[in-house]
Amino acid sequence: MLLDNIIKSEFQIDPDIHYLNHAGVSPWPVRAANAVKKFADGNVKSGATGYLDWLKLETRLRTQIKGLINAPSPDDISLLKNTSEALSVVACGIDWHDGDNIVSTDQEFPSNRIVWEAQARHGVELRQVDIMPSDESNDPELALISACDGRTRVMTVSSVQYGSGLKLDLASLGQFCRDNQLYFCVDAIQSIGAHQFDAQAIKADFVMADAHKWMCGPEGIALFYCRAEIRDQLRLNQFGWHMVEDHTDYNRKEWSPANNARRFECGSPNMLGIHALSASLSLFDEIGMEQIERCIVKNVSYLIDKLSEFKEINILSPTSEQRRAGIVTFKISTKESTEIHANLMKNKVICANRMGGIRFSPHFYTDINTIDKALDILSLSI
Numbered sequence: 244m245l246l247d248n249i250i251k252s253e254f255q256i257d258p259d260i261h262y263l264n265h266a267g268v269s270p271w272p273v274r275a276a277n278a279v280k281k282f283a284d285g286n287v288k289s290g291a292t293g294y295l296d297w298l299k300l301e302t303r304l305r306t307q308i309k310g311l312i313n314a315p316s317p318d319d320i321s322l323l324k325n326t327s328e329a330l331s332v333v334a335c336g337i338d339w340h341d342g343d344n345i346v347s348t349d350q351e352f353p354s355n356r357i358v359w360e361a362q363a364r365h366g367v368e369l370r371q372v373d374i375m376p377s378d379e380s381n382d383p384e385l386a387l388i389s390a391c392d393g394r395t396r397v398m399t400v401s402s403v404q405y406g407s408g409l410k411l412d413l414a415s416l417g418q419f420c421r422d423n424q425l426y427f428c429v430d431a432i433q434s435i436g437a438h439q440f441d442a443q444a445i446k447a448d449f450v451m452a453d454a455h456k457w458m459c460g461p462e463g464i465a466l467f468y469c470r471a472e473i474r475d476q477l478r479l480n481q482f483g484w485h486m487v488e489d490h491t492d493y494n495r496k497e498w499s500p501a502n503n504a505r506r507f508e509c510g511s512p513n514m515l516g517i518h519a520l521s522a523s524l525s526l527f528d529e530i531g532m533e534q535i536e537r538c539i540v541k542n543v544s545y546l547i548d549k550l551s552e553f554k555e556i557n558i559l560s561p562t563s564e565q566r567r568a569g570i571v572t573f574k575i576s577t578k579e580s581t582e583i584h585a586n587l588m589k590n591k592v593i594c595a596n597r598m599g600g601i602r603f604s605p606h607f608y609t610d611i612n613t614i615d616k617a618l619d620i621l622s623l624s625i
């Protein structure tokens with residue numbers, strides 16, 4: 244099917260709504276809603292009679308995610324509650340020593356800061372590097388690398404910053420971490436589903452992302468990738484029937500953690516979320532991430548060009564092609580961003596107020612009319 248036809252049949256958002264908040268929470272494609280309806284009906288009519296089919300779908304979802312992030316195996320994929328939980332699995336699983344440090348940026352979403360700050364209880368320091376996205380002569384990767392020393396155990400970054408949209412060169416950071424035996428942890432919630440992502444090429448040790456942003460899935464189900472070679476270096480902190488090797492033998496008294504990524508999933512899976520996310524990801528697979536990325540780049544370029552025409556607007560996001568992602572954040576000199584944001588939302592331009600500015604985040608299916616309408620409403624608000 245042609246892309247336009249797929250978009251028309253899958254994204255049926257109210258035409259009065261101008262949805263530019265995929266870096267927040269995204270609308271679902273129709274197939275995700277249908278999967279949830281079918282799952283709900285099945286539960287009503289026959290309970291868990293189809294549980295074996297549900298398990299097959301769970302396996303399929305791990306395979307879909309493996310493909311999406313180029314993990315070596317579906318066995319490397321855990322299905323957790325959210326990005327924050329996955330970050331906690333990592334940060335609370337590392338065998339810390341007094342005096343260790345963690346290197347990160349000063350722009351991280353709280354999920355990728357608080358859990359590392361909490362490791363102060365083990366005498367661990369969090370170094371938050373100023374990566375100054377508005378100054379493009381700056382070199383954020385060099386700033387991060389320069390902050391590491393012989394006591395650095397982890398570098399943890401967002402692949403794309405939630406506020407500015409700054410995209411980091413993950414491959415160079417990953418190579419540095421591997422060469423220097425640091426763990427490389429990537430909060431990829433602002434990338435996966437928006438851009439091609441290759442966990443092996445960037446030499447990531449850990450990758451996490453909830454489904455509700457660029458993957459157009461529901462909240463409350465997240466992927467977590469842990470490189471198989473270091474899986475048993477993470478101390479487990481959550482326990483239950485599901486995380487053991489022989490998880491279907493309830494009578495067995497001895498247990499050991501599962502030899503795959505299931506060891507990080509303590510109890511019953513989020514079957515509802517699995518049904519929805521698997522349906523959403525089937526759309527991404529059908530269209531292909533290359534095409535999806537191309538459409539986002541086109542939308543963001545258009546947005547940047549149009550915003551640059553306003554003399555009152557200062558774009559806070561990086562504008563160079565290799566640094567920008569699906570996020571364009573800008574400040575208006577004439578009014579407070581809270582006031583402009585409230586007015587945009589009142590007029591059904593769904594966006595966010597971040598970094599003291601307005602954040603627009605179009606997805607691949609967003610059409611130029613939606614962006615133009617949002618810009619018309621913006622021009623009346625400033």
Ligand SMILES: Cc1ncc(COP(=O)(O)O)c(C=O)c1O
Nearest residue numbers: 325326327352354401405432453
């Ligand atoms: C970069 C980043 N990390 C983490 C989160 C929160 O993720 P979760 O709710 O899945 O823990 C967000 C949400 O906006 C985010 O932008």
